[in-house]
Amino acid sequence: MPDYPVKPMERTFVMIKPEGLQRGVTGEIIARIEKKGLKIIAMKMLVISGDLAKKHYGEHAGKPFFENLVKYITCGPVIAMAIEGKNAVSTVRAMMGSTDPLKAEQGTIRATYCMDMGRNIIHGSDSLTSAEREIGNFFKPDELIGYSRSIEPWVYE
Numbered sequence: 833m834p835d836y837p838v839k840p841m842e843r844t845f846v847m848i849k850p851e852g853l854q855r856g857v858t859g860e861i862i863a864r865i866e867k868k869g870l871k872i873i874a875m876k877m878l879v880i881s882g883d884l885a886k887k888h889y890g891e892h893a894g895k896p897f898f899e900n901l902v903k904y905i906t907c908g909p910v911i912a913m914a915i916e917g918k919n920a921v922s923t924v925r926a927m928m929g930s931t932d933p934l935k936a937e938q939g940t941i942r943a944t945y946c947m948d949m950g951r952n953i954i955h956g957s958d959s960l961t962s963a964e965r966e967i968g969n970f971f972k973p974d975e976l977i978g979y980s981r982s983i984e985p986w987v988y989e
């Protein structure tokens with residue numbers, strides 16, 4: 833069997849929003865990420881500051897929901913993660929489902945756990961460029977831990 837890594841993998845930024853902790857389902861969401869075969873290379877719990885929230889959601893500044901979004905994302909602890917794997921950005925987005933949980937495909941995280949757009953429990957980067965920026969907003973380079981797992985050849989051919 834080949835040694836891992838066979839080829840460089842994408843990285844994406846994932847965050848379980850405050851309601852994930854309040855509702856006690858962070859473990860279930862992290863378990864989905866792990867079961868898929870994606871690798872957690874950084875994880876921390878934090879309360880996001882107003883400045884970081886505005887930076888993270890900068891593209892939405894000025895939109896009608898922006899102020900509420902900043903209030904909501906800073907209202908309690910979140911879990912921030914950097915995730916590595918094949919096509920990690922689009923793979924995580926597919927696992928999350930659409931922004932509006934009632935329109936999300938059945939079985940996705942948002943369809944399974946959520947009702948409202950303003951309580952959609954998970955964030956995932958929407959492109960490689962955003963992923964790099966968002967990971968940099970939340971983690972120092974030395975907090976990203978590259979490691980190999982013995983299961984790797986059983987996840988990737």
Ligand SMILES: Nc1ncnc2c1ncn2[C@@H]1O[C@H](COP(=O)(O)OP(=O)(O)O)[C@@H](O)[C@H]1O
Binds near residue numbers: 892930931949952954
């Ligand atoms: N119309 C809206 N009403 C309330 N909240 C919204 C609305 N649009 C977006 N949001 C919130 O802002 C977050 C960021 O929006 P967006 O980047 O468009 O979605 P996504 O999180 O799916 O990438 C959403 O996850 C959601 O929590």
Ligand SMILES: [Mg+2]
Binds near residue numbers: 958
């Ligand atoms: Mg987005």
